[in-house]
Amino acid sequence: MEVHPTSARFLTGQMKNNSKRYQMARFCAALCGVLVAAVNAYAGSQQGDLDWLKVVAFAGHQTDYSGIFVYQYDNRVETSRITHVVEMDGEYEKLESLDGPKREIIRHHGQVWCYINHKMIQMNSQGQTPRSRFADLLPEQLSSLSANYQANEVGMERVAGYNTQVIFLRPNDSLRYAHKIWVHTDSGLLLKASVLNEKNEVVEQYAFTQLQLNGNIDRSWIVRDVSAGKQKVESIIPSDNSKGITEVNSGWTADFMPTGFRKTKEISRAMYGKHRPVTQMVYSDGLSAVSIFIEPDDKDEDDIEGLFSRGAVNVYHKVTGSHLITVVGEVPPRTLIQVYHSVRFNGGDYLLGAIYCTFMPE
């Protein structure tokens, strides 16, 4: 039992500097099984059950897989195919819809391309900065998780022909959703996930129905440089700012956040269909996140204010004074609305915010 799951973090840290990333990744994938065994040794304890989460995140990044999954919400079911491979230059992932018109999302190294309405659009780019990984969870974030959720192993089930360990994460308050996850006992891959509300009703659910692990997975779709391909790529990134995302101190703040939510990002970003940069603040408790988008109100007639839901993600969108504030998150609507009402400008280097503060009508 020498191999503790936290070695996942150690290994990913190592990998960043390793030129033989590819081989290392293969090795790591094989190691997942060992991690799973280690976690099994902790079975029953709260900490051990939470360690499953680290295994899941680690396995998700390091495993080659291709499979078909269903996404279910509000009496709707959609079928999609997902392919994930680890190459020399990082992870490549393709998500394609199998129902309805062709929709496709390709992700690689913090970049997202979206094929929609016969157009390939580069949605965003975080440059070469790797995003923080769940496997890199800081100890305080993990303690925040254990302080706000009760994690319990609730049995073994078979999903898509594989044996899984079922873990139930029940929140200690009604400000967030409960999560139930089915983890493949060998690879540590997440094969099924449900989000439940406080009445124990399923809000949304993902489940693999067919899955190929490792082995010979189709890689022909990988295009090293999507813009060099035949497809016309429309980019939302303004030419004067190649990254499109800059870290800022906007001066905006949310006074209300459920316990354990910490600010993980504060950026000024380009957004598809927006002429001006939008401020985005992200708060997370390690399992769910709440994003607050703030932008000057452009008096767009097509703006629809109100609450909107898609599965576990809720969106609350409303004009306050001279700003349009949009709160998005995998939390119950009540929490979003409470967060929305607590957003205020607290001084900073953001000129528009300063104007807002001076002429605030309320």
Next chain:
Amino acid sequence: MKQEISALMDGELFEDDAEGFLKRIERDSDAHKDWELYHLIGDVLRQPDHIHGDLSAKVRERMRDEPTIFVRRGHAGNQKMLTFALSAAASLSAIGVVAWMSMQIGSEALPSLAMQQNSVRPVKAQIQRYNSDYLMAHQEFSPSTDMNGGASYIRTVSYRSDEK
């Protein structure tokens, strides 16, 4: 009575008689039921594919169940301001009431209302297009992306099929 109803429906009563008779039907619930029954029979004879039982009661029922409107269009033009002032105020208070209710009840009433609202309003597709961009931007930094991998991105493209 039934003969008179039949005659009225066939347009065989004089105008004066018909007016008095309609008032009687209004007062007399039995006659009212007969009136509806005769219309139903007529409908069935003419269009057997579309049979409507007590339609007016169903309409009343549906109107009672109709959710409070709290999705409102933003910013009416200045010249339209006066016209929209009242309706805007009304829908604003509706937002307040719904928000307040959700705080009190502490349940999932709000999203279910939102969903119903979506299903009856033609702006549905617009809301979805608009919000998908925020969903996409949120998804990048959400730990759910780490947990579910790219699968959670399905939220951002799902439903797009409804648009045009």
